[in-house]
Amino acid sequence: MLSELQTACLRSIPSVESILQHEMAKEERFSRLPRWVLVEGIRQVLDLKRKWILSPQTNRQELEEWQISASLILDEVDRYLQKIRQAELGRVINATGIILHTNLGRAVLASEAVEKMTLAARCFTNLEFDLITGTRGKRGEAATRLLCHLSGAQDALVVNNNAAAVLLVLNTLAEGRQVIVSRGELVEIGGSFRVPEIMKKGGVRLVEVGTTNKTRLDDYRQAITSESAAILKVHPSNFQIVGFSEEANLPELVHLGQEHGLVVIYDLGSGMLADLAPYGLGREPLVSRIVQQGVDIITFSGDKLLGGPQAGIILCRPKYGRLLRQNPLARAVRADKMTLAALEGTLRLYSEPDVFDRIPTLRMITASRQHLEERGRQIMEALTLSSGWSSDTISLEIVEDEAQVGGGSFPQQTIPSLSLAISSTRGEVNQLEERFRLHQPPILGRINQGRFLLSLRTIQDEDIAEIIRAAKEILGQWERSKE
Template identity: 45%
Template sequence: MRELPSVEELAARLNGVPRALAVEAARAAIAARREEMLAAGTKPATEDSARDSLAGFESALDALTANARARAEAASRPSLRPVLNATGVIVHTNLGRAPLARAAIEAAAAVGGGYSTLEYDVVSGARGSRQAHVEGLVRELTGAEAALVVNNCAAAALLAASALAAGREIVVSRGQLVEIGGSFRVPDVVEASGARLAEVGTTNRTRLGDYERAIGPETGALMRVHPSNFRTVGFVEEVGIEELCELGRRSGVPIIDDAGSGALARGIEALRDEPDVRRSVAAGSAVVCFSADKLLGGPQAGVMAGTAAAIERCRSHPLARALRIDKLSLAALEAT
């Protein structure tokens, strides 16, 4: 293997490549070439014979250099890059969810390229709230008394559960104890919130009476969860949001509605199975959680719309800061 250059020699030929990256690429290229020579089962040339055939030696070295440079370029190329979605799934969660509108892209670029009024009131000169940029828009779209935006819908559900029911029970239908991808499971979220899960009904049928019998002194909230990526058909029954909210009012128990993709448009046949956010708010849900980066067509964010009292409890919870939306997503969401 003496015809192979040292790692240092090969790295030195990679002009313009950062040293650490050049060394890594050179080491990988040499190792790959060594494996090729061993697999070929041919006797490698000696140093003397290589020098007798200088042209061949230089050609092999040039090829190895090109290989190392290609490896360095591949390693420095961003792995997150645009692709063509030919899957037939319009809002593909693994392919980045909904594409942003041009206005949203431009808004994020404008805010990201300099300073901004993220948490500053230019009129009073005092500290402001980042939520002020979008809360009014969310209230207008949903009809809610108040709104809060965090970094994704799972965070919204976690914050709502923590703020409204930590240390108490959250009642959920067994048919809605779902996993919606990335090992995101409703029981785990409830546990992480500090609440205790109280399962009611069965996988395929849950009635209002099941919720009624589960309510007691330790009940912190009733939760409805939209399955999102699957459905049960046939011998099934579930409780409508109006019935659930009416039970909540009678019992003094808040309703947390995880509406998933968050349908705001009405009368669209393709969205008939998606929970209507405005309907849930109007029914009396304390907090309705939904994604901004799916049917809404915005950046990744979790929108929380609901009663002023419930949203204020979420807003003042310590997790609200940990889960808050970043400035680029906030700018894109406002523009959306």
């Protein structure tokens, strides 16, 4: 039952119409908005007020001191709408030191991929039209040819992500039957999705073999029955088992599959087309080498080590490709024209000698120490010349650091790197981080040992001018706020 005080507070809330008629609502920040947007904003704020009044956590003293007016409501509406605008998808500057940052959208596309994607978005395309014959064509045919050329596979399909690729493969080739998987490979991927759950949705029956740390070839062999359809191997992208461990090697599994008529499927996860071993990163399998080992079907992501758009890539033998394309699920998970255009633009770069410079993901991974030092000096020199803040209170230095590939690739491996470290003699480094994060565009770094670090490996060359401008503004404001 409501108290008299709660009832009085509820009655004091102005109506939506009276707020709309208030003089403050005529200000430019409100008048430029469509009426329905302003009305919805007012309703949302008023609803929050009512919930606060009725909440058991709101005490009597707070209710007695509570004040409400149309102007106060409009100020809150303005802040509410600003938060909504900030939540829209927009540019951020990645200075975290994580190259394939899942929360920041993973791979940054090459300019050639962006151009092809933009063209596909702005224009009609020959997505499913054969210009030679003048008849209906096959979606993604160019991407298929490029993938086969770069990997040595006989056929290829593109769907909207790797989980969809695995789902389509399992549902097509093993629905209602058993799929054998090592217990040590029943992993959880991003967003809390787990391999066993994807297998269940695919309509297959999971058969676990071996133990978490050891699965031998005989474990697979002993699990094979007349109900077995496939052997699934899952690359443990975002973790690693070390120490007392053992697993059946791929050629053994391929031979076992051929011996018993089972499809051997390898979920590679990241999917590396360019060899990164010369750069100290050699634990991820190269796609072409997996194809050479005779695996029937390989799946991997387009927006990880490949450096392209979000996509699920399936490499397979032609007989499996035909079955996959005939599955009605293939239409539900197919890639759109912009994804295919961006993927084609990315794949074409792999035939260029300067591919490591052209694809941003590969460029960040392989950037030399000298290049990072040059970036750091450029920023340092520009900020040192700034007169808006004092070196007595704010310290800038280039420090040794480590970067990560991210996106589940190369777990436990780091890349030697450099970062710009910003620190204040007054402390409060959390406030510094917040100011950079709330800047437009947001600049995301990390805090380490009382310093705010901006990784020089994950920022782009086009970010440098913005970082300099933002740092001058933020550090100047920081200095004045502490006077």
